[in-house]
Amino acid sequence: MDVVEFLLERIKEDEKAAQKLLGDRSxxxxxxxYEHRLLRECEAKRRLIRVIESARQASLARIVASSPGETVGMTEAIAWTALALHALAFPYSDHPDFQEGWRLAE
Known part of the structure; x- marks a missing residue:
């Protein structure tokens, strides 16, 4: 499981929990x-993941299409996208599927 799959699964779980509580009259x-806010945050995270993934895919496509020596900065861009995804994964670091390689240095 990669970090994007992990995040999308956790977001689904958050949404289900929020929707369940919104259905509870008590x-x-x-x-x-709070539950409405959580649902909006889930959508915001999905949008952010799409932006980050688009940036990563664009960088990878440029690397593939580039000549040697033309990739300056592109590998750094990919590294930054990974850091952004790992930061989004941090709140779920207690989940059993969380991978230690996603933990950011403190």
Missing amino acids: VSQSGRW
Whole structure:
């Protein structure tokens, strides 16, 4: 499982939990506000993942199409996209599928 698959699965789990609580009539008004916020955050994370993945794919395509020596900065761009995805994975670091290689140095 790569970090993108991991993140998309965790986002699905977050959404399911929020939707379940929104269906519970005993949840307070502040709880409902929080669950709506969580759903918006899930969508924001998905959008951010799409942006990061687009940047990574564009960099990879440029590397493949480049001549030797023309890839300056492109490998760094790929490294930055990985760091961004690993930062998004951090809140889920206690999940059993989290890989230690995704943990950012503190």
